[in-house]
Amino acid sequence: MPADRFSTATRLRALGSQAAERVYRAQSRRVRTPRRSRLTGRAALLGLVVCSMVVALAYPTRQYISQRSDIEDQRRQAEQARERVRELREQKARWQDPAFVEQQARHHLHFLRPGETGYVMRDGTGDTEPPRDRGAADRPWYDNLWDGVDRADQPDGR
Secondary structure: OOOOOHHHHHHHHHHHHHHHHHHHHHHHHHHHOOOOOOOOOHHHHHHHHHHHHHHHHHHHHHHHHHHHHHHHHHHOOOHHHHHHHHHHHHHHHHHHHHHHHHHHHHHHHHOOOOOOOOOOOOOOOOOOOOOOOOOOOOOOOOHHHHHHHHHHHOOOOO
16 A cells, blocks of 8 residues: 555645635635625615705695694684674664663663553562662662762762
């Protein structure tokens, strides 16, 4: 048997060192090569344009929404004003009717027709003591008027 120039152990060592060098080179290539970013220049530019559009349109959009809200408020107020005008016209038409005027004068001012006798009834609180004056608001207007005339006649002004 011819003698090998290298023994098996030497060959294995050489193969092992060569394999180790290949692995080391492959790992160093992975480390050295920068990973390509998924964000390209075009994508960055597109993102910048979209952001600037959002910023540019935010204020006008907010103003538009605010103005639409103001317009709706004004429409609602105008509708309320129209309703109030309609009610006032109806009330004016009622006051043109002499029967309504007479009814209001009888109810609020205690007016009577000639020959009628007026009575002021108590409110039915159930008091057994005689009625006493609770103030000017509880009496008919004409009693308050005559009381004012009587007080003006007195020398001390009371």
